[in-house]
Amino acid sequence: MAKIVILGAGLGGVGCAYEMKEKARREDEVIVINDIDYYQFVPSHPWVLVGWRTREKVTIDLVAPMKKKGITFIVDAATKLDPDTKTIHCQSGRMVEYDYLVIATGPTLAYGAIEGLGPNAHTQSVCHIDHALQANDAFEKFCKNPGPIIVGAVQGASCYGPAYETVMIIDTELKRRKIRDKVKMTFVTAEPYIGHLGLDGVGDTKGLLESEMRNRHISWITNAKVTKITAGKMYIDEMATTKKVKQKHELDMSFSMMLPPFKGINALQNLDGLVNPAGFVFVNKNQYNDKYPEIYAIGVCIAIPPMGNSLVPVGVPKTGYMIESMAMAATDNIARVLRGGEADQEATWNAICLADFGDGGVAFIAKPQIPPRNVNTAFSGKTVHLGKIAFEKVFLNRLKRGKSSSAFENIATKILKVNKIKG
Ligand SMILES: Cc1cc2nc3c(=O)[nH]c(=O)nc-3n(C[C@H](O)[C@H](O)[C@H](O)COP(=O)(O)OP(=O)(O)OC[C@H]3O[C@@H](n4cnc5c(N)ncnc54)[C@H](O)[C@@H]3O)c2cc1C
CATH class of the missing domain: 3.50.50.100 (FAD/NAD(P)-binding domain)
Known part of the structure; x- marks a missing residue:
């Protein structure tokens, strides 16, 4: 035994x-x-x-x-x-x-990596259910008195998709509440370019995600090193080289969600x-x-x-x-x-991700995850949003019933088939 x-x-x-x-x-x-x-x-x-x-x-x-x-x-x-x-x-x-x-x-x-980072300090998090619920309380308070929002991922983070999802979902929700016009939104990321995702991009994630940001009036800072966060401000060095700062930013914020390093x-x-x-x-x-x-x-x-x-x-x-x-x-x-x-x-080691934006989304498939790849594709649309909702339901039901874990494999196969992608 x-x-x-x-x-x-x-x-x-x-x-x-x-x-x-x-x-x-x-x-x-x-x-x-x-x-x-x-x-x-x-x-x-x-x-x-x-x-x-x-x-x-x-x-x-x-x-x-x-x-x-x-x-x-x-x-x-x-x-x-x-x-x-x-x-x-x-x-x-x-x-x-x-x-x-x-x-x-x-x-x-690792919230301790940056002064002021994390749910016990000045930024919210979606990495744990308790943090996400705390973020929801803060978001509801914010909606009563809207101001600038900063969402993103700090230097050393190894998870970027949820930062894009969060900023787009917040944009969608603020529009539903008809208060989007009161909110300046900025996406702050360590990535060298929008859509890099820690993977040097997948298909045209750069084009697709930049386009989403432009359509939603979300401005961005890439190559960002967050140096400090206080109650209402985020201090960011936008890097020109690994050592030289291109521009220093001090952004006001009334609400922020930043993914930490792990x-x-x-x-x-x-x-x-x-x-x-x-x-x-x-x-x-x-x-x-x-x-x-x-x-x-x-x-x-x-x-x-x-x-x-x-x-x-x-x-x-x-x-x-x-x-x-x-x-x-x-x-x-x-x-x-x-x-x-x-x-x-x-x-x-393949990657399939459905990044939901609340009213649409971007899906990307990378086989293998690290480039160069045999399948390297990304696409956007309402089906991604619907796909993510369906996936959540299927996945949780399978776990409840004690079914083992081919959920991602199944959905990847379906997405490839529906979109006539070979791989
Ligand atoms: C906000 C967010 C959204 C994401 N969305 C997606 C997505 O849409 N698609 C996707 O493919 N990936 C996504 N990911 C990436 C990844 O799939 C998830 O992070 C996933 O949960 C990682 O799985 P894991 O099993 O490695 O770790 P976890 O799911 O974090 O599980 C670790 C487990 O270990 C337990 N644990 C920790 N320490 C101890 C200890 N000392 N003793 C005992 N138990 C312990 C924890 O309680 C937890 O149950 C997302 C990540 C984040 C943070």
Whole structure:
């Protein structure tokens, strides 16, 4: 019998656990450790910010489906991983030993990187449901007394799509409330150009997203290094080179949502050979760590080098489709090793993203995610908005019913087929 522990039950971890249970042998135990007892559908959080979704709509209880599936579900926070003794230490004092471990803990949100950043200071966030709900309260207050808005992603962020979604969705909602004319909107991003997305663009995301911004009267600052944020102001150095400032900006703001940089969780810091200096887990193309081959990692918690063509640090995003493929590869490999085989399966690392703008949207498909690519395409329209709503419903229903995780693969295949894209 083997003990297989999945640490983290987010977008990657839940699907991974369901999949592992189906692929493991009857005698193996699958254990999930998560610091909360529910799953939050992070891609819907920008909708929570403007009040289009409630907590109940975008979260599901995990206790019942895990039990039904025969997975041991432990609600506890890991405080330290000891890879040499194969033990996870938890906040409650519990220690959980494993034969195989899949780390799927997502990011720690590094608000401390910039003075004044984050929901405990002067900007809102959509990275966690609690933050998105707090942002909704702030947004409602803002709407009673509108002023300038700044939305974007700070230097070192590795997630850009939700910043575009948030700014466009806010624009749509302000128009519905008929107060858009009272609001100056600015998009501030570390990206070298609009639509870079940490991926050096996908298809014509530059043209499509710039055009959306122009149509909505949203101005932008790229190559932005945010130096400080106070109660009503954001201080930004727009860079000309990596060292030279092109222009200093001091923008007034009454409401702001800025995506923070990510780092690895505290329990994974300073583990030589397992993690990089930021605490992201090193994995090879088969999703396991070379020093500790019984440790696999999937999702935002893994180390991926940046693309390296920007003036300020821009991280590479880890999106749902690629995370799903990492979960597939990791579980296939553990199942093979359990049966005396080789851990030789690889994730596809493709990206499909539906960036919703509330009344339309931009979809992009990158196969593989890192260029050069076999499929490199982006398109816009109302179908993207409708597609995202449908996807949310399908995805959450599948998780509730304990279905494993081919949701992204299915939607990618459908989108490619409908749009007659080969790939
Ligand atoms: C606002 C936003 C919108 C996004 N929208 C999209 C989108 O539309 N499409 C797309 O493809 N991608 C999107 N992404 C990117 C990505 O798909 C998501 O971030 C996704 O949730 C990442 O999955 P994950 O499993 O790596 O991490 P998470 O989903 O963050 O899961 C990590 C889990 O680990 C748990 N955990 C953390 N620390 C501990 C600990 N110490 N002990 C125990 N458990 C712990 C957390 O509670 C959580 O349950 C979005 C990201 C953000 C931030």
